[in-house]
Amino acid sequence: MVVKVPLKGLNIRQSRGKWYVSYRSTGETLIKGFEGTREQLDRQIASHDFRIKHLHAETRDRSPSYDEGTLGAIIKWFKEECPRWDKLSEASKEDYEKSFTYLEAAKHETAGPVYNFPVSIITQPSVYGMRNKAAKDKWGRFADKLVSHLSTIFKEAVKVGKMVQNPAGGVEKLHTADPNANHEWTDEEVQTAIWLASDAILTPLILARYQGFRGQTCAALTWRNYLPDAKTGKAFSVVLRKNNEASWFPCAPETREHLDDVEAVRADAAVKATRICLNSDGLPWKNEKSMQGAVSDYLSELKADGLIREGxxxxxxxxxxxxxxxxxxxxTGIVADALGDRSRRMGEHYTRHVEKELGRLKVFKGKNDK
Incomplete structure (x- = not known):
């Protein structure tokens, strides 16, 4: 029999088979990524360790109050009541919390704490001011994310009548993306990276190159997503977080060969894992950011050795x-379908450099034909 301890103000939710418990008021996480049944989760919540953690958190001044209509109150509403917050991934919430922490500590030279600003007086110029100050205090990309987070919150607030307009909408970014970043790899670069990669790094590289999966998809894939298929032999059935659509992807021969090897090795080692991508300890990655960070570190080493290019x-x-x-x-429509994107424009986005090549090739052949 499970003894339930009545603890108030908890937000309990399940995402991709795992449980998360946090405070409704602040979003502070108390249990993250718990695997098991609801009954097992209740046992964890009723445990001595959890009650002590809850008691310590309750004694802290976790939830300062803000006057209605202030920036602090709008952000508090977004985390506690807006459905958009619950739809965010844990990694995205961590990014938002960094912005919230910065804003909560920020002070205007004459108007005082930023969280006390009435949103009715926040204009686009004042958002630019916040952006510029954040860039000086932190860095450009942090400032851009801060504005993006505010824009999302304000947009949701406008929908329910808490704000008249979104003053963060249309604010220009400080950070300019490198046009050479995320470029196409050569076959030699791909094979070099694959040949030298550790097991933990190799699987996401294979899934990205031969399935076109995003990092977030790679990190979330489980063996239940990898199924026998009458048409193609093996396929992936997965709900893509980017568009929340159930999608089917035939498994490429290169991917299947690799995953068959992975399954065999883990079976011999008696490794029981639900996730396809595991870290060097044989455990699921904490989140896609930790996996992407490890891959990025590995690729940086290859770049330093001159084995692959920047980007x-x-x-x-x-x-x-x-x-x-x-x-x-x-x-490009077929390209978008293969990538799992709704918009044909994304197919164009990923292959715009190929379009230029094809155009130049037509010109070259036209001249030779004459």
Whole structure:
């Protein structure tokens, strides 16, 4: 029999088979990524260790109050009541919390704490001011994320009448993306990275190059997503977080060969794992950021040794996958379908460099024909 301890103010939710428990008021996580049944979770919540953790957290001044209509109150509403917050991944919530922590500590030279600002007086110029100060205090990309987070919150607040307009909408970014970042890899670069990669790094590289999967998809894939298929032998059935659509992807021969080897090795070692991608300890990655960070560190070593170029990234392997499809003669709509994107424009986005090549090739052949 499970003894339930009545603890108030907890948000209990399940995502991709794992349980998360946090405070409704602050979003502070008390249990993260718990695997098991609801009954097992209740036992954990009723445990001595959890009650002590809860008691310590309760004694802290975790939830300062803000006057209605202030920035602090709007952010508090977003975390406690707005459905958009619950739809965010744990990694995204961590990014938002960094912005919230910065804003909560920020003070205007004459107007005092930023959290006390009435949102009715926040204008686009004042958002630019926040952005510029954040860039000086932190860095450009942090400032851009801060504005993006505010824009999302304000947009949701406008929907329910808490704000009249979104003053963060349309604010220009400080950080300019490197046009050479995430570029297509050469075949030699792909094979070099695959040949030298450890087991923990190799699987996401294979999934990105031969399936076109995003890093977030690679990190979340389980063996239940990898199924026998009458048409193709093996396929992936997965709900893509980017568009929340159930999608089917035929398994490429290169991917199948690799995953068959992975299954065999783990069976011999009696490793029981639900996730396909595991870290060097044989455990699931904490989140996609930790996996992507490890892959990025590995690729940085290859760049330092001159084995691959700058701009060769995990996402660049998705670009490489898309470019290969376009070079086979398939249009950008088919490319988008293969990537699992709703919009044809994304097929164009990933293969715009191929379009330029094809155009130049037509010019070259036209001249020779004459």
């Amino acid at each position: 060769c990234t995990l996402h660049g392997l998705r670009v490489t996958y898309a470019a290969a499809i376009r070079r086979q003669g398939f249009d």
